[in-house]
Amino acid sequence: MATNDVALRADDLRFSYGQRRAVDGVSFAVHRGETLGLLGPNGAGKSTTIKMLIGLLTPDDGSIEVLGMDMASRRTDIQGRVGVVFEEKNLYPNLSGRENLAFFARLFGLRDVDLDGLLARVGLADRGRDRVSGYSKGMRQRLTVARALVNRPDVLFLDEPTDGLDPVSARSIRALIREEAGRGAAVVLTTHDMHEADALSDRVAFINDGRILALDAPEQLKLSHGQPTVRVRRRVNGAVEESVVTVDAGGAEQLSALVGAEGLLTVHTEEATLEDVFVHFAGRGLE
Numbered sequence: 001m002a003t004n005d006v007a008l009r010a011d012d013l014r015f016s017y018g019q020r021r022a023v024d025g026v027s028f029a030v031h032r033g034e035t036l037g038l039l040g041p042n043g044a045g046k047s048t049t050i051k052m053l054i055g056l057l058t059p060d061d062g063s064i065e066v067l068g069m070d071m072a073s074r075r076t077d078i079q080g081r082v083g084v085v086f087e088e089k090n091l092y093p094n095l096s097g098r099e100n101l102a103f104f105a106r107l108f109g110l111r112d113v114d115l116d117g118l119l120a121r122v123g124l125a126d127r128g129r130d131r132v133s134g135y136s137k138g139m140r141q142r143l144t145v146a147r148a149l150v151n152r153p154d155v156l157f158l159d160e161p162t163d164g165l166d167p168v169s170a171r172s173i174r175a176l177i178r179e180e181a182g183r184g185a186a187v188v189l190t191t192h193d194m195h196e197a198d199a200l201s202d203r204v205a206f207i208n209d210g211r212i213l214a215l216d217a218p219e220q221l222k223l224s225h226g227q228p229t230v231r232v233r234r235r236v237n238g239a240v241e242e243s244v245v246t247v248d249a250g251g252a253e254q255l256s257a258l259v260g261a262e263g264l265l266t267v268h269t270e271e272a273t274l275e276d277v278f279v280h281f282a283g284r285g286l287e
Ligand code: ATP
Pocket: 017, 020, 021, 022, 040, 041, 042, 043, 044, 045, 046, 047, 048, 049, 192
């Protein structure tokens, strides 16, 4: 991808809370139309990284460039061009969903925002005039996503966007993220859910102890570092016996013996998961 397609660049970011180092030299670039997933367990440093990227925390060291602007000198300009979905949602419960969006649009000095279109996009067309205090968690999160889209952002940041949501809300939010990337927005999202990272990200950064351990397309990570397995089930002396064989040089012989033996019932190949690959790099899982 051409350098001028870079929407966001983080260079050697560091941040400590007192003595506790939360982010320890994080660098990456995200291109227009690309979704980067930061995948890591609780406490890995994902939220702290996002907080620096949106100008909520000032890095102790390192630099951030968004849309060609330096965060240290042009924070306000940057904030007008990005959208943020953060866990701590500051919606106004006594206003309706539509009023919340209108209020946010005014903050940006925006007129002619298609509020009803936005509400429809997040599946709240018929609830937009109800007070937010009566919304479910999933509805609030969908409204938070709609709010982040009010200014048609060039970069969209989402911290654990579907954590703890019902499947319908989660699906709707994932679809919106894809649409936004499709329209050319650069997307950065954090998650500790490997399925989410896999389903949404063009590239995934594994983050642990404040550092990026690997960064690549999910498929590439799994192919290069994961070990596919084959699960063979046979009926032996009336009972079902299951063998799991790793697909490597040694496994091939064992596999052909198993498949050639009597009583074969099923053979399933299982691709490595992002969690398997994460364990390979971090020596620990995502939980
Ligand atoms: P989670 O999903 O649990 O939020 P995370 O990957 O987003 O995890 P961070 O929230 O960035 O991780 O936390 C990184 C480290 O910094 C952790 O050790 C955490 O305990 C610590 N930390 C985070 N916020 C604070 C804070 N306000 N004060 C002190 N330490 C903090």
